[in-house]
Amino acid sequence: MPNRIKLNPRHQKIYSIVCEIPKGCVSTYGDIARFAGYPRCARLVGVALRSAPDDLNIPWHRVINAQGKISFSKGSDKAQIQQQRLEEESVVFMSGVVNLRQYGWAGNIDKDLWQM
DNA sequence: GCACTGACTCCCA
DNA sequence: ATGGGAGCCAGTG
Secondary structure (H helix, E strand, O other): OOOOOOOOHHHHHHHHHHHHOOOOOEEEHHHHHHHHOOOOOHHHHHHHHHHOOHHHOOOHHHEEOOOOOOOOOOOOHHHHHHHHHHHHOOOOEEOOEEOHHHHEHHHHHHHHHOOO
């Protein structure tokens, strides 16, 4: 990913993590924050993604909250776009909720690798 | 530098 | 299962 844009190291770290999310998978703010090295900074992820320029092509739509839902207000433009993009990646929304057990990227490694 | 806000999360009623 | 409240850390004004 191009890092020509000068941003805070934390943000860049978060961007890197988000970019590592494989297609067809989703992750949560809390998990990404953990991977980035900021266990309690779920909000920071939100701030970072909000500041994320489109130039980087950040797959921010693969980032959802711990409930498996979109953090935006229902009916919000971004929420619509996010869901649509995920569906295009074979991520199925059931009642507006993503099954993290199945699509959760962090979920695959969280149990064994991050169990401490 | 202080105070408020937030694309969050967790716990309890 | 659902709803409400407190905690958390950074960013922004």
